[in-house]
Amino acid sequence: xxxxxxxxxxxSLLPDVDIVTESEFHLFKNEKFAKKAFEYFIxxxxxxxxxxxxxxxxxxxxxxxxxxxxxxxxxxxxxxINVGIINELEILIDxxxxxxxxxxxxxxxxxxxxxxxxxxxxxxLISSYIFYHELAHILQFNFSTVxxxxxxxxxxxxxxxxxxxxxxxxxxxxxxxxxxxxxxxxQYLENNKIQDQIIVFNLTSLYLFLVSKVFIEFTNKPxxxxxxxxxxxxxxxxxxxxxxxxxINTMNLxxxxxxxxxxxxxxxCGDLLDKTIKKNNSSFNYSSTLTNNFENLxxxxxxxxxxxxxxxxxTRFRAQEIYNRLGIASEx
Ligand SMILES: [Zn+2]
Numbered sequence: 001x002x003x004x005x006x007x008x009x010x011x012s013l014l015p016d017v018d019i020v021t022e023s024e025f026h027l028f029k030n031e032k033f034a035k036k037a038f039e040y041f042i043x044x045x046x047x048x049x050x051x052x053x054x055x056x057x058x059x060x061x062x063x064x065x066x067x068x069x070x071x072x073x074x075x076x077x078x079x080x081i082n083v084g085i086i087n088e089l090e091i092l093i094d095x096x097x098x099x100x101x102x103x104x105x106x107x108x109x110x111x112x113x114x115x116x117x118x119x120x121x122x123x124x125l126i127s128s129y130i131f132y133h134e135l136a137h138i139l140q141f142n143f144s145t146v147x148x149x150x151x152x153x154x155x156x157x158x159x160x161x162x163x164x165x166x167x168x169x170x171x172x173x174x175x176x177x178x179x180x181x182x183x184x185x186x187q188y189l190e191n192n193k194i195q196d197q198i199i200v201f202n203l204t205s206l207y208l209f210l211v212s213k214v215f216i217e218f219t220n221k222p223x224x225x226x227x228x229x230x231x232x233x234x235x236x237x238x239x240x241x242x243x244x245x246x247x248i249n250t251m252n253l254x255x256x257x258x259x260x261x262x263x264x265x266x267x268x269c270g271d272l273l274d275k276t277i278k279k280n281n282s283s284f285n286y287s288s289t290l291t292n293n294f295e296n297l298x299x300x301x302x303x304x305x306x307x308x309x310x311x312x313x314x315t316r317f318r319a320q321e322i323y324n325r326l327g328i329a330s331e332x
Contacts, residue, residue: 003021006045006057009057009078010057010059013071014078020083029087033090034086040128055076056077057078057079058078058079060080061082062083063083064083066218067084067153068085068153068154069153069154072141079131079134081130089126092217093119093210096209097122100202101115105268105271111199113199113203128184129177129214130177131177134177137152141313143312154218154233164307166232167229167233168311169311171234175315176316178211180328181207183250185207186255201268208269209272212273213273215236219233222284223277223282223284226293228300238297241297244269
């Protein structure tokens with residue numbers, strides 16, 4: 001479907017939203033990267049429409065904060081990705097890959113994949129996570145026909161009051177999106193016949209690290225203050241833990257590598273977060289936050305797990321079927 005047709009549809013449903021047309025791509029800080037992401041999102045939209053048989057429109061929104069939004073209006077669904085995400089994402093990925101490659105541990109272990117290849121790969125994986133996280137909200141909204149109109153904005157919701165249902169939806173959308181990124185990483189390993197454990201270790205650790213950085217970027221709350229039942233979105237640390245666990249479980253299911261190997265990737269990711277977040281003058285320390293709050297984190301996660309069963313609209317109950325229909329088949 002032509003982008004201009006999708007824009008017209010979005011404009012008819014959301015007349016006040018400022019959309020970036022194809023002739024306005026110079027508004028992005030990096031037009032080349034914006035075009036690449038655009039092509040990827042358009043292909044994903046087309047595939048989703050055909051395979052899942054839903055109406056879906058995608059557009060870039062002219063807003064500078066790191067945010068994305070999913071909408072449902074009757075049969076029509078919309079995913080808006082802010083210009084701010086595209087402007088920040090390449091810098092975030094580039095800086096984080098540099099942090100990773102310059103770290104003495106990486107230098108010692110020798111990581112033979114060139115930086116430009118890593119950048120391409122992770123732009124694809126992280127964009128997938130962001131896009132499919134929004135798709136998960138649309139699939140949650142569409143499961144029930146009772147409520148005809150819904151919207152979910154990522155960053156804005158950190159300021160809204162607490163609602164446990166939003167936390168449940170959010171962690172479900174994270175799990176759905178992150179799993180797609182992980183399957184794409186597994187496919188990359190397979191297509192390039194990568195079996196060397198050191199390379200798998202480095203790629204997995206780098207993926208965990210980048211995903212964690214995205215959550216830190218999405219929040220507008222101070223990281224130091226870990227909260228549970230406050231605000232509409234779970235605290236970034238909770239989201240990082242959940243997603244990292246999901247990545248490890250999916251990789252472990254699809255590879256014959258000892259689980260301890262993957263536990264080392266978590267440790268590596270935590271060490272890198274501690275080093276790099278400190279650099280930005282924050283007193284936040286990821287690893288000690290985890291250690292000091294382990295019991296409460298477990299308690300919160302167990303409560304969410306039990307509550308999940310009451311929300312049949314969650315994608316987790318039909319994720320395998322959806323991935324198969326989308327042609328992203330792998331064991332989850
Ligand atoms: Zn969300």
